[in-house]
Amino acid sequence: VYRAKGKKVAAYRAAEFIQDGMIVGLGTGSTAAFFIEALSLRYKTGLMLEGVVPSSKRSAELARLSSLPVRNLNDVDRIDITVDGADEIDSLKRMIKGGGGAHMREKILAFCSKEMVVIVDESKIVSTVGMTKLPIEILPFGATKTGTNLETLGYEGHWRAEDEVRFITENGNYIYDIPFKTPPLEPERLDQQILRIPGVLETGFFFNLAGRVVIGYENGSVSIWH
Amino acid sequence: VYRAKGKKVAAYRAAEFIQDGMIVGLGTGSTAAFFIEALSLRYKTGLMLEGVVPSSKRSAELARLSSLPVRNLNDVDRIDITVDGADEIDSLKRMIKGGGGAHMREKILAFCSKEMVVIVDESKIVSTVGMTKLPIEILPFGATKTGTNLETLGYEGHWRAEDEVRFITENGNYIYDIPFKTPPLEPERLDQQILRIPGVLETGFFFNLAGRVVIGYENGSVSIWH
Numbered sequence: 001v002y003r004a005k006g007k008k009v010a011a012y013r014a015a016e017f018i019q020d021g022m023i024v025g026l027g028t029g030s031t032a033a034f035f036i037e038a039l040s041l042r043y044k045t046g047l048m049l050e051g052v053v054p055s056s057k058r059s060a061e062l063a064r065l066s067s068l069p070v071r072n073l074n075d076v077d078r079i080d081i082t083v084d085g086a087d088e089i090d091s092l093k094r095m096i097k098g099g100g101g102a103h104m105r106e107k108i109l110a111f112c113s114k115e116m117v118v119i120v121d122e123s124k125i126v127s128t129v130g131m132t133k134l135p136i137e138i139l140p141f142g143a144t145k146t147g148t149n150l151e152t153l154g155y156e157g158h159w160r161a162e163d164e165v166r167f168i169t170e171n172g173n174y175i176y177d178i179p180f181k182t183p184p185l186e187p188e189r190l191d192q193q194i195l196r197i198p199g200v201l202e203t204g205f206f207f208n209l210a211g212r213v214v215i216g217y218e219n220g221s222v223s224i225w226h
Numbered sequence: 227v228y229r230a231k232g233k234k235v236a237a238y239r240a241a242e243f244i245q246d247g248m249i250v251g252l253g254t255g256s257t258a259a260f261f262i263e264a265l266s267l268r269y270k271t272g273l274m275l276e277g278v279v280p281s282s283k284r285s286a287e288l289a290r291l292s293s294l295p296v297r298n299l300n301d302v303d304r305i306d307i308t309v310d311g312a313d314e315i316d317s318l319k320r321m322i323k324g325g326g327g328a329h330m331r332e333k334i335l336a337f338c339s340k341e342m343v344v345i346v347d348e349s350k351i352v353s354t355v356g357m358t359k360l361p362i363e364i365l366p367f368g369a370t371k372t373g374t375n376l377e378t379l380g381y382e383g384h385w386r387a388e389d390e391v392r393f394i395t396e397n398g399n400y401i402y403d404i405p406f407k408t409p410p411l412e413p414e415r416l417d418q419q420i421l422r423i424p425g426v427l428e429t430g431f432f433f434n435l436a437g438r439v440v441i442g443y444e445n446g447s448v449s450i451w452h
Contacts (some may be wrong), residue, residue, distance in 0.1 A: 020281075028412075048340065073370075074368060074369060074370040074371070075366040075370075104365065104424070105365075105367050107370070107424040108367060108425045110424075111375070111423070111424045111425075112371040112375070139330065139331075139334070141299060141330075141334060142299040142300060142331070142335065142338060143300060143332040143398070144299075144300040145299060145300070145334070145338040146334065149338075151336070171365060171367070172397075172398055188333070188360060192418075195421060197337070198330070198333040198334040198336075198428065199334045199337075201427050202424065
């Protein structure tokens, strides 16, 4: 797997942050999958967990296969730490997520957690957030119009699809991907403008959510932003 | 039906606004139902319509039973006018909707329309918006936590339910109703604060959406705000 080494060392390093008795939120994606693997290894060798709370069916399945004690977000009294990947992160810890289409639940989970630990390989570090694209979750009702309304902001996107079948999130919605030719000057302002359009449910921008950031490199080294 | 007269005269007056060749958005609720009835009568006596676009399954069913030419929002090139009720409206045309739980689709439809005509009986006119309650559509994933996060804004709400079964919107979500003891001083600001919480999908606040407002009175008279 491309960049698997960087992802894996970041994930395994983050697993060392988990302490006995914690409730741990699980992100979604290839890096989060390495974290689930690493957490499972620690769990099987004596780490006590009050529970893990997945942000997607995929991660829930992975966690169950790894015998982790899966719990529902509605049924726990807290999330001590959530560990999740990111598609982009800049030095202000502003992120873009949603490449896997799970960002709405991931954002809820991160927001409900005492700390969100971000695990990325070095390729995810950007000078300013908005280098590639912004995934936006859109209600199917009137989606064509909502896409047109987004274009009035100056961004022409496209509906995520595979083999011409439109991608459906676990919440039953579409993903509209806005490509960036150049990063937005004020991503926070753009985010507000996008969220103001009815039919937009959530953007892939994550602001003020990241705690520690664990960066894994292909040479096996790790650096941590506090 | 309580206040049926005021609702009915407002709805019938608004139906006179509809012109040949229009595409008409249909709201949801008891007042909108009177409008569908009135529009159907006009349609059966010669009014030409390019289509009607309902904001809910209930209104779609009513429209079909009335033989109106129902179309999907994604398939029309415009909405000329949408006619819908409101739970509250003040002199700045700020509204609260969502008593019927359909406000997310209603807001999309209103936003996509050249004009939203609001039809209300006199009891819906308030001095400032926020006299009773604010319905909020919430994603089921983590809903308990999202409710707790809303409480930190100072409002303790409750999950809409009937016979202890939680109400589910047509989008598959819950409704959290926030009661107001006194109206919020800055409803626009409160709206932004609420929308910033992940898991919140849409509030019942409608700002900058109302065009003409048709008010029906129990004595059969009608007044119109332009």
